[in-house]
Amino acid sequence: MRTVIVIVIGLILSLAFVLGANFINKGKSTGAYLFMGLWLIFCIVDYCIGVFQAGYSPLDELGIHLIIFAVPAAAAYFLAR
Numbered sequence: 001m002r003t004v005i006v007i008v009i010g011l012i013l014s015l016a017f018v019l020g021a022n023f024i025n026k027g028k029s030t031g032a033y034l035f036m037g038l039w040l041i042f043c044i045v046d047y048c049i050g051v052f053q054a055g056y057s058p059l060d061e062l063g064i065h066l067i068i069f070a071v072p073a074a075a076a077y078f079l080a081r
Contacts, residue, residue: 003064006046010039010072018079032080036073043069 014035021031043065050061
């Protein structure tokens, strides 16, 4: 359930970044790239917490975090187009 919640939050943030950048006349792609960079940092930090503090397997966490990153990043990419 946590994975779905994080993905939904990522989708909402991607929409906010793309529309926010468009609103301040920076271009949709600028917002998408900024979101993808920040979202990647979030995913890396969350991955490290899952592996080193929670004790999950690195491969299990990698599979989940690939999905957590890819779905909102793809949404930001398509929203910017």
